[in-house]
Amino acid sequence: MSKKDPSKFNFAIFLLLLFVLAASFFLVHKGVGMAASLPEVYDLKKAEGIYLKWCAQCHGVKGKGDGVNSTRDMAINPRDHTDALFMVTRTDEQFKEVVSDGGAGVAKSPLMPPWSATLTEEEIDSLIGYLRKLCDCEFEGVVSHGKLRRVDTDFR
Ligand code: HEC
Numbered sequence: 001m002s003k004k005d006p007s008k009f010n011f012a013i014f015l016l017l018l019f020v021l022a023a024s025f026f027l028v029h030k031g032v033g034m035a036a037s038l039p040e041v042y043d044l045k046k047a048e049g050i051y052l053k054w055c056a057q058c059h060g061v062k063g064k065g066d067g068v069n070s071t072r073d074m075a076i077n078p079r080d081h082t083d084a085l086f087m088v089t090r091t092d093e094q095f096k097e098v099v100s101d102g103g104a105g106v107a108k109s110p111l112m113p114p115w116s117a118t119l120t121e122e123e124i125d126s127l128i129g130y131l132r133k134l135c136d137c138e139f140e141g142v143v144s145h146g147k148l149r150r151v152d153t154d155f156r
Contacts, residue, residue, distance in 0.1 A: 038092050042129020043122075050123055051130050054115070063134040076109035087135035089142055095128045 052061065060066040063081035070078045081087065098106050100121075102114030115124060132138060 038096060038128060039125050042132075043126040044129055044133060046123070047126035047130035050119065050127060054118065055127070058111075063131075074111055076103075076111055078112070081131050081134040082136075084135045084137040087131070088137050088140040091139045092128050092132070095131055096124060099124050099127055 051059075051063075056063075056067050057069045058065075058067040058078040059081055060070070060078075065078045065080035065083075067078060079086070094106075098108065098112065099119075100114065100116040102110065103112030104110040105114055119127075
């Protein structure tokens with residue numbers, strides 16, 4: 001076989017094209033540029049334990065924003081995770097971002113701590129599923145970048 005065998009050359013191009021095609025399908029499927037990728041199934045049992053241990057102190061055992069550390073003098077109340085009207089305006093990726101980086105990381109209240117140093121990514125992922133269970137809702141397609149903060153002076 002000579003070095004310049006044209007069929008060999010074509011095969012190399014074919015392989016290259018195949019690779020580019022596969023790579024682009026993969027990237028499109030993964031959603032390039034999205035802040036975070038999330039699993040398709042969440043471990044809710046595990047999440048409940050984590051939520052009760054780390055989140056309930058502020059967000060409340062039932063997620064209503066009325067945990068023991070949620071007091072009147074908190075400038076911004078912890079979010080009521082059962083408030084579906086608000087929760088449908090946020091994507092799972094947005095939740096993942098705020099839980100990982102904290103309120104300060106997304107220009108919200110720094111009273112919401114960042115959790116990426118305390119919880120693993122898998123644990124944070126499971127919490128997102130748990131948040132959806134609490135509100136019994138899904139993202140409904142209209143993203144709110146507004147603060148929509150609930151500051152209730154008669155909170156407690
Ligand atoms: C020290 C109290 C505190 C703890 C503990 C806490 N949070 Fe928060 N969280 C807040 C406050 C305050 C806000 C409201 C932030 C705002 O609206 O600016 C908030 C807001 C949120 C929001 C809504 C963000 C948005 O888009 O408006 C989510 C989701 C959330 N917390 C999840 C969690 C999870 C999950 C945990 C446990 C891993 C947790 N929080 C633990 C205080 C807390």
